[in-house]
Amino acid sequence: MFCVDGLVLQAKKRGEHDLFLQVLTADRGRILICAKGGRSVRSGQMPVSQPFTYSNMEVYEKNGFLWLKGGSVIHSFYSVSEDLESFAVASYMVESVQDFTDEGVTDESVLRLLLNLLYALSEKKAPPDLVKALWEFTLLSLSGYAPDLQGCAVCHKGAPAFFDIQNGRLLCPECKAREEVRAPSEDEREESRMIAPVLDETLAAMRYLERTDSKKIMGFPPLGPAGRINLEQLAESFFLYHVGHSYKSLSFYKGMKGEVEKR
Numbered sequence: 050m051f052c053v054d055g056l057v058l059q060a061k062k063r064g065e066h067d068l069f070l071q072v073l074t075a076d077r078g079r080i081l082i083c084a085k086g087g088r089s090v091r092s093g094q095m096p097v098s099q100p101f102t103y104s105n106m107e108v109y110e111k112n113g114f115l116w117l118k119g120g121s122v123i124h125s126f127y128s129v130s131e132d133l134e135s136f137a138v139a140s141y142m143v144e145s146v147q148d149f150t151d152e153g154v155t156d157e158s159v160l161r162l163l164l165n166l167l168y169a170l171s172e173k174k175a176p177p178d179l180v181k182a183l184w185e186f187t188l189l190s191l192s193g194y195a196p197d198l199q200g201c202a203v204c205h206k207g208a209p210a211f212f213d214i215q216n217g218r219l220l221c222p223e224c225k226a227r228e229e230v231r232a233p234s235e236d237e238r239e240e241s242r243m244i245a246p247v248l249d250e251t252l253a254a255m256r257y258l259e260r261t262d263s264k265k266i267m268g269f270p271p272l273g274p275a276g277r278i279n280l281e282q283l284a285e286s287f288f289l290y291h292v293g294h295s296y297k298s299l300s301f302y303k304g305m306k307g308e309v310e311k312r
């Protein structure tokens with residue numbers, strides 16, 4: 050038997066009473082744990098078997114599976130379920146983290162980032178759209194896709210005003226214009242559309258996020274409404290471009306936002 054601190058990403062029904070838990074841990078990566086009686090209210094396993102719950106779990110190995118013996122809750126972020134938009138963003142985070150984690154592969158920084166942002170979401174430290182952008186941008190940066198934000202990547206002189214989503218770099222207006230002139234083929238024109246304006250305040254926030262420990266993630270320089278929208282759009286395009294596919298939970302979030310805006 051061993052003890053492990055883990056966050057339940059997903060709980061899938063297994064038979065009438067049991068659950069298969071997908072758990073993200075600091076020292077064993079993403080693991081699958083079977084909770085016998087995890088669906089029963091009388092079971093002591095129920096509190097630690099809830100999605101968005103971070104617990105110290107007692108686990109044993111039998112017949113090639115990991116089984117939950119018991120445990121105690123360290124922190125439950127289940128209150129994100131009380132608000133539909135927060136719930137949608139939390140679901141998107143736990144769905145997309147699967148592309149960045151693996152069984153046996155330990156990366157504590159990803160788990161820390163997820164815990165800190167679930168906390169921000171459950172405590173309403175920031176609006177859900179902004180938490181989503183912080184997740185997308187910082188997760189990519191932690192996972193080896195950190196963009197080069199020093200200055201214009203071509204001339205190293207002009208003030209950067211554009212973010213090149215595909216290459217993760219900045220361009221000044223002159224170098225951006227030159228890139229576009231040089232793009233005669235359909236494919237290259239498509240690529241040049243992936244160069245989007247970046248505001249100074251957004252760039253300041255991105256620079257902060259790229260180098261800051263996730264514990265201090267909410268301390269980024271303040272963003273006005275335009276800077277926030279700019280960050281949200283850039284983070285999502287940058288994220289989806291590198292992941293290469295969308296997510297069910299993201300479509301749900303977008304559909305829900307569309308409904309809210311129509312009202």
Ligand SMILES: [Zn+2]
Nearest residue numbers: 201204221224
């Ligand atoms: Zn330049």
